[in-house]
Amino acid sequence: MPDLLLEFFSEEIPARMQAKAAEDLRKLITDKLVAAGLVYEGARSLVTPRRLALAVQGIPARQPDIKDERKGPKVGAPEQAIAGFLRAAGLASIDQAKVQADKKGDFYVAVIDKPGRAAIEVIAEIVPDVAKNFPWPKAMRWGASSATPGSLSWVRPLHSIVATFGPETEDPEIVRFEVGGIASGDTTRGHRFLSPGAIKVRRLEDYLDKLEKAKVVADPARRADIILTEAKTLAFAQGFELVEDAGLLAEVAGLVEWPVVLMGSFDESFLKIPGEVIRATIRNNQKCFVVKKPDASLANRFILTANTEASDSGAAIVAGNERVIRARLSDAKFFYETDLKIKLEDRLPKFSQIVFHEKLGTQAQRIERIERLAAELAPLVGADVEKTKRAARLAKTDLLTEVVGEFPEVQGLMGKYYALAQGENASVAAAIEEHYKPVGPNDGVPSDPVSVAVALADKIDTLVGFWAIDEKPTGSKDPYALRRAALGVIRILLDNKLRLRLSKLVAKHYGVMAGLVPAIHALSSAKKDVDARDKHGHDGGVSSDLLAFFADRLKVQLRDHGARHDLVDAVFALEGQDDLLLIVRRVEALGKFLETDDGKNLLAGVKRASNILGIEEKKDGRAFAGAPDASLYAQDEERALATAVATAKAEASAAVAKEDFAAAMSAMAKLRPPVDAFFDKVKVNADDKAVRENRLKLLAEIREATRAVADFSRIEG
Amino acid sequence: MEPTRSFQGLILALQRFWADRGCVVLQPYDMEVGAGTFHPATTLRSLGPKPWKAAYVQPSRRPKDGRYGENPNRLQHYYQFQVILKPSPPDIQDLYLQSLKAIGIDTGLHDVRFVEDDWESPTLGAWGLGWECWCDGMEVSQFTYFQQVAGFECAPVSGELTYGLERLAMYVQGVDRVYDLNFNGREGDEKVSYGDVFLQAEKEYSRHNFEHADTDMLFAQFKMAEAACGKYLDAGWDKTSNARKHLMALPAYDQCIKASHVFNLLDARGVISVTERQSYILRVRELAKACGEAWLATEGGSGS
Structure with a gap:
């Protein structure tokens, strides 16, 4: 079967755009080939600074023939409708149409034979179309033709196009077309200086070979x-x-x-x-x-x-x-x-002239906030408060140095060098570098407590700030890298096994922010008044919303490490879960428990209880909450279950209080036999209304008891 | 005059080369500008349909780049050699490479490359795509296909070549310090170096630009230039004819150039804050746009 060779020869294509252009060309051309019924065997794109090329092997010489059926009017329809149908379908008379029947009666169907076209003709239409709409990140016009609207755009001026098509055994034909005044052909050029002459090319192997001789490595x-x-x-x-x-x-x-x-x-x-x-x-x-x-x-x-x-x-x-x-x-x-020559602290005054974000104040204000938050965090993460404050204050100062101005990628690192040079404590210097970490998923997490405190403060300040002015990430847009910041907080806490009540911290920092930056313009003035009065309280839902964002990021993080996202949901659904380390421990214990038979069966039992409750609560239009009445128990299984629920609840709560989640799960496991026995022997929907209600309340108790460890209704399976 | 032996030889070689290719060889614009692009022979002539080919040296002033004569490469006043070809000819890259040959850069010996560099001038409301041209790792020219100037689409597109003359001369003369460049090509007592010509000026202007430039006067000058530009533009619209015609685009544009340079001086003095900076740039751009619009309604800009 024939092969296609394409080459767009232009002036120098920016290096950063080449790989994507090669892939785009391959995909756009081959997708269109397939859409035109030309299923190919293989495709390979190539790119150099001056050429974008594609070879497609094994394209059928012709499109397959297809039969197109076109539904027409009913038999006996008015003359006009029939005539219109014949015209549209290209039939000479109605005898050429078939008659088919459906529920409404007989109607005409035109069967149009569409013979496949020669592939080379189809390609001659596809390629110009792709060229004219090529998705360059930035394209341009050039030359005399650019005086005319709609002239061709390409990444840089396009000089020639090679397009050959033919089977391996013969000389290929030129696929004839024109784009932007350039006619396709079969000649290209070699290296700009070493072999600038024209080269006639036939197919891929020949192309690669001749280019190599002309001092061009196309791959x-x-x-x-x-x-x-x-x-x-x-x-x-x-x-x-x-x-x-x-x-x-x-x-x-x-x-x-x-x-x-x-x-x-x-x-x-x-x-x-x-x-x-x-x-x-x-x-x-x-x-x-x-x-x-x-x-x-x-x-x-x-x-x-x-x-x-x-x-x-x-x-x-x-x-x-x-x-x-x-x-x-x-x-x-x-x-x-x-x-x-300039001490880092002497650079600080300049920050008051530099705006961090128009709604979040100056860099100086931001540094002040980070310093305060870092100092608050320091005792919680085992860091020395004075060193932490010093590190937080100096952490951003290298942004004003000449070297970082020239090479932004060495920010932090230069700060460390300059700090060491001026005799700062080693932890302080290290924190200046490490407070940006982790930068990406493969970047290390700081472990020195001073670094940890400043790194957390930097990230939490960013998150709370942008949440406060409602600049949250949406879809693929995350211009302030807030997802990365949240993930950074998560990794720092988990890797260092640090306990932290995030919601309290966030709420307080939000209050500080509102106080320090009365210019959080996005907040309504009423809301700002409330914040000023009660710095720990109202934050317009910012802390709960931000916490949900952390939960989402944690899910992504745990899923990447093989944990089930529904278990994270099941734990987050409980009240007041804002300590990421505890959440993870709980999720781990829950995951292990659910792998045991006890766990699986208990989950099934709890789900069954929830389902029944759901149905009956809907039926009665009321909830069955409150303690069951022991005097209404009619069967031993009821009494056994009631006792077991009480015990499990007490034991699990005690274990949870000691943060021993494995023990809490074991306590839950004891629920399984009585739950199984209950469903086995007891008819929940008893004829006696009072007994029925009591039994439903008992089911509600099961659900309630398990909430000591997780919201089982969120668990899948 | 050997282009590899003297600074002026290099300039003469480039002028001759482009003169031979049909360019109008102009002299520098007689106002302070930050780059050769500001010359109306580039900014304004790149607008409208009329073909245009010009080459000229343009002294360029970048007040902030002054280093009191102490840096071997940075100057607050330097020369650009500017070529503008409208429409951009299909062989413009080859022409450029031939021009390098004309000044003694042999591509059989040197590694010449076109490295992506998109050009944008916020003050001129202009942008284009192109490259910086490297010779053995050194940027020796800027190569731009203008797409938009003064906020207007270029139709047709012009090709702009800007040679950094001092750098290029340092390269071909094999000199590491700009002040050591041989200016006149003579040796011994008769030799005049770049430093002989410009070192004192670099020192004096650095003092001026960073320490003494009269900011009150400059703020006032900015306002005056801005106001004058608007006044000339208003006055220039031809009220006697029904066709949209402008009769004073060039004098108005001079005031835009003036405002731009005054802004650069104020910026070097450090008296413009980050937020103000943006608004000054926008103000100059508004002038540039209005001048471009006016130019397009002149004989030179309309092709009529």
Whole structure:
């Protein structure tokens, strides 16, 4: 079966857009092929800075023939209706239509044979359509044609299009079409400098082969592989090791068609600058890799990837890059040394001029809030209050340093270096770096109590603040990374096994916020008055809503670790659950319990009790609450159950009070035999009204008793 | 004049190259601007349907970038070489590469690359897509396809090339400190360096920009330029004709340029807060937009 080869040859495509463009092209073209009845065998897209290509193998030469049935008017319908139907269906006379019957009688059906079209014709329609609507993140117009409205948009000017189609054994045909004044063809070009001539291409293997000869590696994965291998080899040859960097590697592979890896060096004296700053400088500005010595410290070398084979084997290229890197490192060194001259605390006054968020006040106000909250948290997490306050106060100061201004990704880290340089306590310095943590799901969680206190305060302040002004995440939109902040709080608490009553803390901080920032404009003035009077109380539902958000995040977190989300719901449904560590312990105990036979049967029993209650309560239009009357028990099973419920309730509550959830579950387990026996022997809907009511109340008691450990009605299964 | 031996040789080589490609070689605009793009030969001429090709050197003032002559790369006054080609020709990348060759950069020896860099000028209400052009890891030019200027879609699109002349000269001369550049190409007693020409100016203007520029006067000048721009724009609409015609877009635009530079000076003096900054930028943009609108109603902008 024939293969399709497509190539859009343009001016340099931004590296960051290449991978997605390749995938978009593959998906858009193949989806349309399939929709047109052209089911293909395989597809592979390729991308370089100057070309976006796609090869689709095994496309049928023709679309399948299809029969289309079109329902017409009733037999005996007016002349006009029949004529209209014939016209629409393309029939010459009504004899060509079939007659079919349905409930309403006989009607005409036109059977239209749609012969499949040649695939090449279909492709000639699909490709221009895809090109005209290609989802580039940012597209542009160019040249004389851009004077006309509706001219083609592409990521950068498009120069030529290859589109060939044909079976393996023959010379392929050109799929003829035109996009933005460019006619499709079968020629492309090689490397801009090394082989700029035109190349005629036929199909994928031929394309790859000819491009390679023309100094173009079309496959981005192979370019990345070449760069990585050569970079490692170059470093190794000099007794160093490459500092790998997957993001940089992908970017660099997107900047070259013919990777040539070279090594350069810089003056040893620059190694006095923190390694992260050297790396950021070399990486961000120059797209070069750094290498390390056997002792893991940086070496005074860098690895660059050129896009050409120079006639002097790269000597001039290396020399040029060395000069640029020298200038960049001089800047970085200057920034670093300038920063060291100013003490971190001396930077604080400037924060009062910097707005954190227009509704949440200045950075200075935010720092003040974090400091207060961190100090409140410190004793709860075992941190020294004075160190915590100091760390909280200095935590953001490096944002005003030159180095962080230049390289935002070293925020926190630079703060730590500057703090150590000015003789701060080690915990204080560490907390400046670690209070941002955990940044992502794979990032470590701080464990030093000072870091923990400041990290929690930073995140809780963010969450409460944005909740207060109603800027919560919605759908995929989370511009302030609030989900990450909540997950950070969860991980810090769980990993460090910390107990914390979140709702109290949140409510209080909300009160502080309303006091410190009377400018929480989003709050109605009435609400603000209430907040000012009662800082622990009314918060417009903020703390309960935020707690529900924590519950959601916790569910996601636990689900990722294999726990059932319904168990989290079952625990959260209980009153006053705001201690995440306890919730998790409870969920774990519940999960284990439900894996036992006792657990499963008890769950079944409780569900049965709830169902019956539900039905009867609906029937009677009333709830069966309150203690059952012991004198109305008619059977031993009733009495046994009543006793068991009382015992289980007492034992479970006592165990829960001691936070021994396993024991609480064991207490619940004892309920199982009497519950089973009760359902076995006792007719709940007794004829005697009083007895019936009493039995229903007893069922309600079962439900009530189990609430000591979880809301069983929320558990699935 | 060897382009690799002298700063002026480099400028002359670029002028000759682009003159040979049909560009009008203009002289710098006679006002203080932050970049060559502000020259009406770029900003205004990139609007409207008329073809236009021009090349010129533009002294550019960035008051905040002053370093009292102490930084080897940063200057508060430097030169840009600006090329504007409207509509952007299909071989514009090749033309650019040929121009590098003309100033002594051999692509057989050097690694020249086009690295994504989208350009936006909030004050001009302009944006475009393109690249920064790298030579052996050094950014030597900006390459932009204007999509919008003064808030108006460019139809057709212009291609803009901006060469950072000092950097380029440092590169081809193999010099690490801008002040060490050979300016006139002579050696010995006759040699004049970039420092001989500009070092004193860098020191003096750094003092001025950061410490002494009269902010009361500048605030007043900003208001005056803003008001004058509006006044000239109002007065420029031709009331004698029914067609929408403007007769004074260029003088009005001068006041927009003025306001922009005064704002840059105030910014360097640190007297504009973060929130105010945004509103000043918006005020200049409003002027730029109104000037663009006026220009489109002139003979130069309408193609009529």
